[in-house]
Amino acid sequence: MPDGAEIPLPATVTVSYNDATAEEQSVTWTPGREWVSGPGTYVFRGTTSAGLSTRATVTVTSANLLANPGFEDDDTAMWRTGGTGLTVGAWDDPRTGSRSAHFYAADRFAFTLEQSVGPVPAGTYRATGALQGGGQLSDTVRLAVSSGTQEASVPFVLGGWRNWSTPTTDTSRSPTARRSPCRSPASSRRDPGEPSMTCSWSACSTRRRTSRS
Numbered sequence: 001m002p003d004g005a006e007i008p009l010p011a012t013v014t015v016s017y018n019d020a021t022a023e024e025q026s027v028t029w030t031p032g033r034e035w036v037s038g039p040g041t042y043v044f045r046g047t048t049s050a051g052l053s054t055r056a057t058v059t060v061t062s063a064n065l066l067a068n069p070g071f072e073d074d075d076t077a078m079w080r081t082g083g084t085g086l087t088v089g090a091w092d093d094p095r096t097g098s099r100s101a102h103f104y105a106a107d108r109f110a111f112t113l114e115q116s117v118g119p120v121p122a123g124t125y126r127a128t129g130a131l132q133g134g135g136q137l138s139d140t141v142r143l144a145v146s147s148g149t150q151e152a153s154v155p156f157v158l159g160g161w162r163n164w165s166t167p168t169t170d171t172s173r174s175p176t177a178r179r180s181p182c183r184s185p186a187s188s189r190r191d192p193g194e195p196s197m198t199c200s201w202s203a204c205s206t207r208r209r210t211s212r213s
């Protein structure tokens with residue numbers, strides 16, 4: 001089940017007896033649903049109304065909140081870009097589907113590629129991405145997830161053509177909503193206090209320097 005969905009612990013279980021009869025018994029789960037916090041596997045212990053033991057395993061998976069995450073859609077407006085050398089929705093070297101965000105520059109370059117998602121529920125968020133290609137020792141490409149006040153980031157490795165680097169950031173906690181007392185419920189404008197998370201790639205390259213030792 002995706003993170004944030006209702007935890008599907010049943011209120012009753014079917015108890016089968018060895019005389020081929022069966023009955024529904026209510027069940028109490030320990031710990032309660034509040035135990036589930038983020039992706040992972042959770043094993044609940046249950047006790048039925050007749051005192052029998054049972055268990056339930058709940059696996060929570062991460063949801064990908066990014067729109068157009070693989071750059072397949074013609075509409076790329078959800079991605080903000082800056083700098084030079086980057087083409088969003090390029091047909092070069094896709095890892096999935098047939099399109100990519102592709103960067104190339106013969107000389108120094110710097111670009112950013114980012115998308116904000118929100119409002120988001122309170123919780124922790126992390127970013128993962130895939131990048132391949134060659135670079136110079138001085139080139140850096142970083143992947144980050146930011147709440148605006150807290151950021152987690154991780155570098156990509158430029159390990160050569162089709163040698164994919166797939167890092168995952170540590171988690172970054174979303175800010176809690178700051179409610180504006182003057183907010184009009186009829187307003188369609190987004191409340192600036194609504195928490196959002198931003199996922200970004202940033203790259204820079206300085207001119208290659210030759211060192212000799």
Ligand SMILES: [Ca+2]
Nearest residue numbers: 070096097099
């Ligand atoms: Ca793709």
